[in-house]
Amino acid sequence: MKDIVKRKDSLNVPLKDFDMSLNCIEPTEMRQGDWDSIAVIADASSSMNESIQGGKQKIEAEIDALVNMLKKGMADSKIYYIECPGEDGVPHAFVPTANAKLLISTVKTMRARGMTPMYEALKLAYDKTRGQKVRFILMSDGQPNDCIENDIFKLVTKKEVVIDTIGIGDPSSGNYDPDFLKEVARLTGGIYTEVHDYKQFMKELYKLSPAERKAIGDGSAPKKGGAIAL
Numbered sequence: 001m002k003d004i005v006k007r008k009d010s011l012n013v014p015l016k017d018f019d020m021s022l023n024c025i026e027p028t029e030m031r032q033g034d035w036d037s038i039a040v041i042a043d044a045s046s047s048m049n050e051s052i053q054g055g056k057q058k059i060e061a062e063i064d065a066l067v068n069m070l071k072k073g074m075a076d077s078k079i080y081y082i083e084c085p086g087e088d089g090v091p092h093a094f095v096p097t098a099n100a101k102l103l104i105s106t107v108k109t110m111r112a113r114g115m116t117p118m119y120e121a122l123k124l125a126y127d128k129t130r131g132q133k134v135r136f137i138l139m140s141d142g143q144p145n146d147c148i149e150n151d152i153f154k155l156v157t158k159k160e161v162v163i164d165t166i167g168i169g170d171p172s173s174g175n176y177d178p179d180f181l182k183e184v185a186r187l188t189g190g191i192y193t194e195v196h197d198y199k200q201f202m203k204e205l206y207k208l209s210p211a212e213r214k215a216i217g218d219g220s221a222p223k224k225g226g227a228i229a230l
Contacts, residue, residue: 073209
């Protein structure tokens with residue numbers, strides 16, 4: 001590992017500042033299947049104004065993919081929708097609802113701005129969904145800029161919530177680290193998906209919808225083991 005961990009939109013953290021007690025983080029036993037609600041954490045950072053293959057901005061592709069999922073894949077589930085960030089630069093959670101039309105009208109107002117306060121967005125999602133049988137869908141084209149990646153790993157392993165992650169765009173551009181999003185999914189028993197173009201985004205997010213997600217995998221909890229090298 002390099003002496004300095006550098007990300008386009010995250011903190012530059014000297015290696016010595018990493019919590020080395022996290023050398024061997026293992027996945028916790030997560031609840032699989034039988035979810036009655038979903039928390040969608042949508043990246044609304046300024047880098048989402050960049051283009052994705054298919055002639056759209058990433059923010060436009062994200063909105064269209066969410067609208068498609070809400071129209072076809074709600075399956076009577078309650079959706080907690082969180083923008084990261086909202087208008088004031090911090091994550092914003094909208095009133096949870098199973099009303100697809102209301103959610104669609106809300107999603108269509110999303111605009112790309114600011115940075116990526118992912119840690120605070122996850123904390124907000126955990127707080128709003130406390131006591132629910134919930135699964136998270138975390139979409140991003142970047143890394144957290146309000147913490148180091150280890151803080152996210154530590155946070156998600158404390159909670160019994162499955163997190164499916166979607167990496168938006170081309171990882172070779174340096175915008176996001178696929179290994180980070182893969183690790184968040186692995187630690188929580190979730191699924192990691194990478195989307196490079198508009199049509200793929202529409203298809204892959206729908207696969208994670210309440211109507212479709214239980215058909216993916218065998219529904220078993222992840223096996224413990226497999227340390228991550230920090």
